Amino acid sequence: MAAIYSLFDALLPLTSPGHYIQWHWIQISVANLIVIILMIATFIAALVVPFPGRRRRRGGDE
Amino acid sequence: MSTTEIDRQWTTKFRRRLTTALPSEKLLPDTQPSYVASWIYVFGVATLSSMMVVIGTGCILAIMGPLWWHESSVGHFVNSLHLWSVEVFFFAMVVHLWGKFFMAAWRGKRQLVWMTGVVTFLASVATAFTGYVSQTNFDSQWISTQAKDGINATGGGAFFNVLNTGQMFMWHIVLMPIAAVVLTGLHILLVRYRGVVPPFEDTSAGKVRA
Ligand code: HEM
Numbered sequence: 001m002a003a004i005y006s007l008f009d010a011l012l013p014l015t016s017p018g019h020y021i022q023w024h025w026i027q028i029s030v031a032n033l034i035v036i037i038l039m040i041a042t043f044i045a046a047l048v049v050p051f052p053g054r055r056r057r058r059g060g061d062e
Numbered sequence: 063m064s065t066t067e068i069d070r071q072w073t074t075k076f077r078r079r080l081t082t083a084l085p086s087e088k089l090l091p092d093t094q095p096s097y098v099a100s101w102i103y104v105f106g107v108a109t110l111s112s113m114m115v116v117i118g119t120g121c122i123l124a125i126m127g128p129l130w131w132h133e134s135s136v137g138h139f140v141n142s143l144h145l146w147s148v149e150v151f152f153f154a155m156v157v158h159l160w161g162k163f164f165m166a167a168w169r170g171k172r173q174l175v176w177m178t179g180v181v182t183f184l185a186s187v188a189t190a191f192t193g194y195v196s197q198t199n200f201d202s203q204w205i206s207t208q209a210k211d212g213i214n215a216t217g218g219g220a221f222f223n224v225l226n227t228g229q230m231f232m233w234h235i236v237l238m239p240i241a242a243v244v245l246t247g248l249h250i251l252l253v254r255y256r257g258v259v260p261p262f263e264d265t266s267a268g269k270v271r272a
Pocket residue numbers: 102103104105106107109110113155158159162167168172175176178179180182183246249250253257258259
C-alpha cells in the first residue's frame with residue numbers, strides 16, 4: 001500500500017503545497033488554471049464535435 | 063356537488079392551470095427541434111446527473127457520519143466520490159452556462175429560465191462553501207478561519223457563523239440542498255414550459271446555405 005501511495009504521490013503530489021502562477025497582482029493555482037483550460041476545451045469540443053445520429057442533409061435546412 | 067361548485071374549487075382551478083401550462087407531452091416530449099442535436103445541449107443534463115451523484119453520495123455520508131468518512135477506506139472512497147462529483151457538477155454547469163450565454167438563451171420570455179439558473183449557480187457555490195467548512199479537518203479549520211473576517215465584514219457573521227461547525231453542517235446537509243434541488247426543479251420545469259430557445263436568425267442576406 002505504501003508503495004502505491006508513494007508512486008501516486010510522485011505522479012500527482014497532493015500532499016505538498018500547490019503551485020501558483022503569478023503575474024503582478026494576478027495569482028492563480030496551476031490546478032485552477034488547468035480546470036479552466038479544460039472547461040474551455042470542452043466548450044469548443046461541444047460546438048465542433050458532430051453529435052451522433054444527427055442526420056446531415058445537403059442543400060437544405062436541417 | 064354541482065359542476066359550478068366544482069369549477070370554483072381551488073384544487074380544480076389549480077389542476078387546470080397546471081395541465082394547460084404543462085401538458086404531459088410538453089413535460090416529457092418525444093422529439094426536439096433538430097438544432098438540439100449538438101453536444102452543447104448535453105451539459106444541462108450532465109449537470110443534473112452529476113447533481114444526483116452528489117446527493118446520493120451525500121446521503122451515504124450523512125447516514126454514516128464524520129468518523130466513518132475520516133477513518134474507514136470505504137468512507138474515504140465515498141467522501142472522494144462526493145467531492146469529485148461536485149467537481150464534475152461545477153464543470154458541467156459552467157460549460158452549460160457558457161453555452162446558454164452565447165446562445166442568449168434568455169430570449170423570447172425566457173428570462174426566468176436564465177435567472178433561475180443564475181440563482182442555482184449562486185446557491186451551489188454557497189452549498190460547496192458550507193461543505194468545505196463541514197469536512198471537520200485542518201482544511202475546513204483553515205477555510206473557516208480565513209473566511210470569518212470576510213463574512214464578519216459584511217455583518218452576516220451574526221447569523222451565519224462559519225466557525226460554528228454544527229450550524230455550517232446543517233446549512234450544508236439540510237437547507238442548501240433543499241434550496242438547490244427546488245431551484246433546479248423550477249429551472250427545468252421552466253425550460254419545459256418555454257421550450258428550447260430557437261437559434262439566431264441567419265441574417266446574411268442572399269447567402270446560399272450549403
Ligand atoms: C444545477 C444547475 C443546473 C442544472 C441541473 C441545469 C439543467 C438544465 C437543463 C437539463 C436544461 C435543458 C437542456 C439544455 O439546454 O442543456 C437547461 C436549460 C437552460 N439552462 Fe440550465 N441548469 C443549471 C444551471 C444553469 C445556469 C447556471 C444557467 C445560467 C446562468 C442556466 C441557464 C439555462 C438556460 C437559459 C436554459 C434554457 C435553454 C433553452 O431554452 O434552450 N442553467 N438547464
